[in-house]
Amino acid sequence: MKHLQTFRYIEGVARAGSIRKAADDMNITASALNRRIQRFEEEFGGEIFERLPRGVRLNPAGELLMQHFLMQESDLRRVRSQVADLSGERRGHVTVACSQALIPYFLPAHIAAYRREHPGVTFSVQVRDREAAEHDLATFKSDLALVFEPVHLVDLDVLMRIPQVIHAIMRRDHPLAAKSEVRLRECLDEPHVIPSRRYGVRAMLDDAAARGSRPMRPIAKSDSFEFMRHYVRHENAIAFQIPIGLDMTGCVDLTSRPISVRDVAAGNLVLCQLRGRTLPVASARFGMTLSRALEGLAAEA
Template sequence: MKHLRTLSYVAEIARSGSIRRAAEVLHITPSALTRHVQDLEYELGTPIFERIAQGMRLNAAGELLVRHIRDQVADLERVRSQIADLSGVRRGHVALAGSQAFVNQVLPEEVELYRARFPQVTFTVQVRDHAQAVAALTAFEADLALVLQPPPSADLQVLFACRQPVCAMMRAGHPLARQPGPVRLRDCLAHALALPDRSLALRHHLDRALARAGAQRPAMESGSLEFLRGLVLREDVLSFQVPSGIPDDPRLHARPIDGRDLDTMTMILGQLRGRMLPVAAAKFADQLASSLNRRYGAGDHASGHSQ
């Protein structure tokens, strides 16, 4: 454990970029932290940091060491969780990365359900879009990611996947809310649009279809889906969202975009490929996958995780 503490010091220096900033976070003196690094470099027989004007930067040996550190920390958390599980008390921590479409309703409901059974399990939920969520997995900042259309990645192991239509979201009194069924994209363009910005996977999915339909500059763009929902409730603007991102609010109305105009999007629950999850995270993944299957049904593919 003592050796692992020194490795955690190295990881913090790499994150902070300097001895001084890392020492502040770790609550030790810079000189003591420097000695830990020097002792480790002596033991390894090679420097692990480049000393630069701005601070400290990992060299190639340091990069290898930090990857090892992340593996060790993740493995220790898994073992701690398994040891606690032997006593019949489910403890541990679950770190989630989720697209905005899932943090309003889906993830809060699932976390509440899990903690009702295992109240000693703690959670961290990061709002991350498609590429950023996969990066959080590879950096061991998240155990699980629930995202829309993440980019292809050999690092991503899919635990569950399904398809969701993109819906035009409007307030209940909007003119298009009076008609049932799917709506054509050209009919949406007759109204002011409030679009997610290009930091979100949803916008990238929409852009080509909007360009084909001859869309003009939107009335509003935002990286916050919560802001867009709030705007929809106040003005006769249209926005777009998948069903899981539309709260159960009688003031809101949603109509799926006609499949001739826009394809469905893929929802994926995934983990880092090859990583053995801590018990708490693995059990939560099972619960979440089962719940998503009940809510939305499996789409192109779905697979369980191996523990």
């Protein structure tokens, strides 16, 4: 505990890549910050930063130390959360990394419902592609991740996974809107917009197109599913999304149709946490809440 503030200084220097810049960010003089780190290195028994011509970076010993600090900080948050629970008042802060599809409808509804029961709990929600979400878990920047088609899963515990069939989004006056299900080749014969390669939807479309008879020739690519959804209004094009990110209720000009699983198999929406990490009470309970909600969605499908 006595080194907690020093660890935060070290983390700030590692993030900034410079003692001077970190000092400005943390409202401390560069000389005082440098002395603080040097004293710690003397007590620690070795240097933790590699001094470079234009800054500093953690050396291997510093990387190990920072991982230890992040684990200790996580444990401290968990204990504080448990102490709050002893008084019968749920407190804590929950951090979630998620795919864009969870932002418009699913997460706002479930976070608000959770806070109605536990108003002392606060949240941070960060939109991440699938690799970035896994990195956030590994570096303790997020407690939970909810992402479509994670890349690795090696160091993660899966709390729940549900299938999601990719849908084609189109205007209601589009010829394909008359069908209950569309084929991928039909979509690729039309003007289409696709996400970047960082996203699971794109990876699945790439794989399916490589096996099929139609190449993808997008008229636009974007990191924003919101942009793609709105773009189809202007050029009568096709965009792609998973159903948890769609709500066409009250939408007078857009609709969506599932792409046949003969062309693109259903992908997995995965709720996960870092393997071996004991989450704070609020985060663990919210994870259970999301698991039940996802299980209900799977049962309705």
